[in-house]
Amino acid sequence: MIPLAIDPARVSIALAGQGPLAVRRLAQLREGGADPAVYSPEPDGELAALAGDRLFRALPQAGDLDGIGLLYVMGLGPEAEQALAELARRHRVLVNVEDVVPLCDFHSPSVVRRGDLVLTVSTGGRSPTLASLLRQRLEALFPEVWAERLRAVAALRDRRRAEGAAMSEVARESREMIAREGWLP
Known part of the structure; x- marks a missing residue:
């Protein structure tokens, strides 16, 4: 597996599915800044509203699928999911069929968001339960205050870069700030 972070402003995303998994995935995509097209022949009220x-x-x-980079598929039944995976691949669209590892070109990790700080855990689709448990541990280790901490260290970086400081100097000053504040044990 090769971990990546996708910028939804640059890669168009779509979702095809129905049921609670589709609602959950759509909510996660929205949290990440995506506004995907949603294809669902019989959406429940919650999915339709979302x-x-x-x-x-x-x-x-x-x-x-023209212009789509990623397609998430779930809750449609094995035949429809396989057909969509094959169609996506013919159109050079990366596809993830929820909980059907052989039909997945990529896997979505468990995510902890703290502002612009994004921490992820992936088991390559092998154990979503383990990934979820590790995500819960990360949530406890990195509480909401980390969003502000990232803003503070980013402000230092932006200010020093604007002043012409070399990246090595900015990195040293960032490490010193993090140590001085005691953010990491």
């Missing part, structure tokens, strides 16, 4: 005007009450067809 998707809003981005909802299409059908499964995506070939033309719908």
Whole structure:
């Protein structure tokens, strides 16, 4: 596995599915800044409300995948999920079929968000339970205050770079600040 962080402002994302897994994945994508198109032939009320005007009450067809970089699929049944995975690949779209590892080009890690600080855990789809337990541990180790800590160290970096400091000097000063504040044991 090669871990990546995707910028949803640069990579278009779509979701095809229904049920609680689709609701959960859509909420996670929104937390990450994505506003995906949602394809669902029979969405429940919660998914329809969350998707809003981005909802299409059908499964995506070939033309719908033009310009899409990532496609999440869930809750559609094995035949529809396999067909969508094959269609996505023919259109050079990376696909993740929830909990069907052989149909996944990528796996989504468990995520802890603290402002712009994003911590992730992945088991490559091998044990979502372990990934979830590790995420819970990270949440305890990195409470909400880390969002402000990142803003503070980023402000130092931005100020020193604007003053013309070399990256090695900025890195040293950042390490000194983190140590002085006692942020890490």
